[in-house]
Amino acid sequence: MISHLSPLRLTGATVLRDGSLQQRSVAIANGLISKGPFPAVDLTGYLILPGIIDLHGDAFERHMAPRPSAPFPLETGLRATDRDAAANGVTTAWMAQSWSWEGGHRGPDFAEEFLAAVAAYRPRMLTDLRVQIRCETHTVGTRERLLAAIKKFGVDYVIFNNHLDEAIEMSHARPEDIAHWAKKNGRTSEEHMAMVWAARDQDKDVPRHLCKLAEAFDQMGVTYGSHDDPDGTTRETYSLIGAKVCEFPTARTPAALAKAVNDPVLMGAPNIVRGGSQSGNIAAIDLVKAGLCDVLVSDYYYPALAQAAFKLAEDDVMPLEKAWAMISTNAADVLRLSDRGVIDYGKRADLVVVNADTKAIEATISGGRITHMMGEAASRFTQMLSSEVPVAAE
Incomplete structure (x- = not known):
C-alpha cells in the first residue's frame, strides 16, 4: 500500500x-x-x-497484448495501464472490457479472468482503475453468468452494444477486414461469420434479455447505457429501459434525443484532438459546439483527454473551466462520484x-x-x- x-x-x-x-x-x-x-x-x-475521470478507455488492451500474437501477463498490463493513466493526469478510469459472443479477449471467459486480475492488483494500484463491461446485446445465454460476475467483482458500469450489423455489412463491403477481425481471434472468416449468424438467431430473445438485465442493474445500483447509437429510435429504446448513458452516438439525432430527456452524452477525446472520427462517424466537435456532449473519454488514447480540453479552450469553443469539467466534474456526476471531480x-x-x-x-x-x-x-x-x-x- x-x-x-x-x-x-x-x-x-x-x-x-x-x-x-x-x-x-x-x-x-x-x-x-x-x-x-x-x-x-x-x-x-x-x-x-x-484529477481526470475517464469513463471509457480500451488503451489497456495494448498493454495486455502489444501485438495480437504477443500477450503479456495481466498484472504486467495492468501495471503499465496504471502508469500510463497517471502520466496523463487520470486519477480514476474505467477500462472497457467486452462481454461478447466473439470469444477470445472479448468473451466471458477472458472478462472473468480480467476482473479477477484487477481485483488482485487493486491493493497496489496508483490510479483508481475500474472495469466497465461492454455487453453485446446478443449474449442471451450468459445473463446469469454476467450478473454473477458483476456482483462478485463489484462492477458498477455496463454499456450495451451490438456489432452484428457492422460485421454483416463488413463481410459484404470489406471482407479483408472480416478476415483481420477473425484472425485476431484465431478463426477463419467463415468461422467468424458462422458465430455472427448464430448470435443473430437470438434476435427474438434480446429485448426480454435486456429488460431483465436492466431490472437487475437497477437493483444492484449499476449505471448502464448504450454504445454507438445510430439513430433516435435506438437511443429512445435504450433510454426507456433505463440505459441512460449515451456513449459515442454515431450521428446528431441520437445525441439530441438523449439531451432532450437529460441523458448524458459521451464522446471520444481523440475525436476532438484529431478533428474527426477515425471511423467516419459524426465529429465530436460538432456535438460539443451544439451543446450535445457532456463528457469526453479517452477511448483508445489517454493523452487525448487533457489535450482535448486545452484545444477546446485554445480554439475558443469554451473556457478552460468548462472544457476541463468535461473530463472531471461532469464525468463524476454521470457515475455519481460525490467524493471527486x-x-x-x-x-x-x-x-x-x-x-x-x-x-x-x-x-x-x-x-x-x-x-x-x-x-x-x-x-x-x-x-x-x-x-x-x-x-x-x-
Whole structure:
C-alpha cells in the first residue's frame, strides 16, 4: 500500500476551483483536500486542476497484448495501464472490457479472468482503475453468468452494444477486414461469420434479455447505457429501459434525443484532438459546439483527454473551466462520484499539476498519493520534502 503524502500546501498556482480559475492555495492532508498551515510547495507558473475521470478507455488492451500474437501477463498490463493513466493526469478510469459472443479477449471467459486480475492488483494500484463491461446485446445465454460476475467483482458500469450489423455489412463491403477481425481471434472468416449468424438467431430473445438485465442493474445500483447509437429510435429504446448513458452516438439525432430527456452524452477525446472520427462517424466537435456532449473519454488514447480540453479552450469553443469539467466534474456526476471531480474541502485529493506554458502534465496526485511526477514540478516537491518548513495559512 502506498502511503499518503504528508500534509502540505500547494501555493502560487492558478487553481480551478468553484468553477473558475483562481489564484489561491490548495492544502492536502490524509488523502483529502484540507485546510491548515502545512509545509508549502511553490507552484508558481503552474495550473492545478481536478484529477481526470475517464469513463471509457480500451488503451489497456495494448498493454495486455502489444501485438495480437504477443500477450503479456495481466498484472504486467495492468501495471503499465496504471502508469500510463497517471502520466496523463487520470486519477480514476474505467477500462472497457467486452462481454461478447466473439470469444477470445472479448468473451466471458477472458472478462472473468480480467476482473479477477484487477481485483488482485487493486491493493497496489496508483490510479483508481475500474472495469466497465461492454455487453453485446446478443449474449442471451450468459445473463446469469454476467450478473454473477458483476456482483462478485463489484462492477458498477455496463454499456450495451451490438456489432452484428457492422460485421454483416463488413463481410459484404470489406471482407479483408472480416478476415483481420477473425484472425485476431484465431478463426477463419467463415468461422467468424458462422458465430455472427448464430448470435443473430437470438434476435427474438434480446429485448426480454435486456429488460431483465436492466431490472437487475437497477437493483444492484449499476449505471448502464448504450454504445454507438445510430439513430433516435435506438437511443429512445435504450433510454426507456433505463440505459441512460449515451456513449459515442454515431450521428446528431441520437445525441439530441438523449439531451432532450437529460441523458448524458459521451464522446471520444481523440475525436476532438484529431478533428474527426477515425471511423467516419459524426465529429465530436460538432456535438460539443451544439451543446450535445457532456463528457469526453479517452477511448483508445489517454493523452487525448487533457489535450482535448486545452484545444477546446485554445480554439475558443469554451473556457478552460468548462472544457476541463468535461473530463472531471461532469464525468463524476454521470457515475455519481460525490467524493471527486472538483477541488473542494473534504473531497479526495485528486489533482493534476500542469505547466501553464507547455501544458505538460508534470504531476498527478490521486487520493493524496503521488502517482506521477517529472520536470520542474518534481524539483519543487523535492525541495519542500527536504526542508519541511511550515508556512502560515492564507
